[in-house]
Amino acid sequence: MSRGVEWAVHCCLNLAWAGPEDAVPVSRLAAFYDLPAAYLNKQVQSLVRAGIASSVPGPRGGFRLARPAERISLLDVVTAIEGPEPAFRCAEIRQQGPFGGDPESVTGPCLVDQAMRRAELAWRRELAAQTVAGLAETVERAAPGVPDRARRWFSSHT
Template structure:
């Protein structure tokens, strides 16, 4: 999974703490964590295409959340950034090279592909069961001062 997922998740939480009445530019969101603005902007555009954030034009433009945190799952963010493809793709290498047998010997699913598919399904289900609201609550338990600190930084910078 790319670092863009981490950046996107933090940006969503920061936008939530800043408030829906304010749009924030990609450059300002990037500056808060000292990230490359152009790359973060690509992540924000992907979130916008997925309907997770909205883009606001004009001098006070930027990004803000497009829907409440309890309606955005971690899987929504991962899929927006990484795309819908499965993480593991079996290319049937067991059918190649000197150890390959006749094609009829490969009727059953590859054991490795099956195991990886089940693991990915469990991973996707877990991500789909967690909302950004539950992540926000956990983050605030761990760092209760973070929301105010973030709001103040964005108000003053």
């Protein structure tokens, strides 16, 4: 998984804390974590294309969540950044090498592929069960002052 997923999830948290009334410029999101704005903008644009964030034009423009944080799963964010393709792609390499032509060695579906797909399905189910709002609540319990401090930082730097 790319760094863009981590960046996008953090951006979603900050946009959730900023609230639906405040648009946050990508330059401020990038400055908050000392990230390159041009690359972060690509991640945020992916969130916009996926309907997770929306762009607000104008001098007080920027980005905000396009829907409530309770309706944005971590799987939504991962899919927006990484795409919907499976993480594992079986290339059927078992049909190559010394046993490739041996019908006794290459029978039925690839068991490696099946194991990887089961693991990915479990991973995707877990990501789908977690929302940005739930993650925000977890952060608030673990570090109670962070959401308010982030909200103040963004409102004083827009």
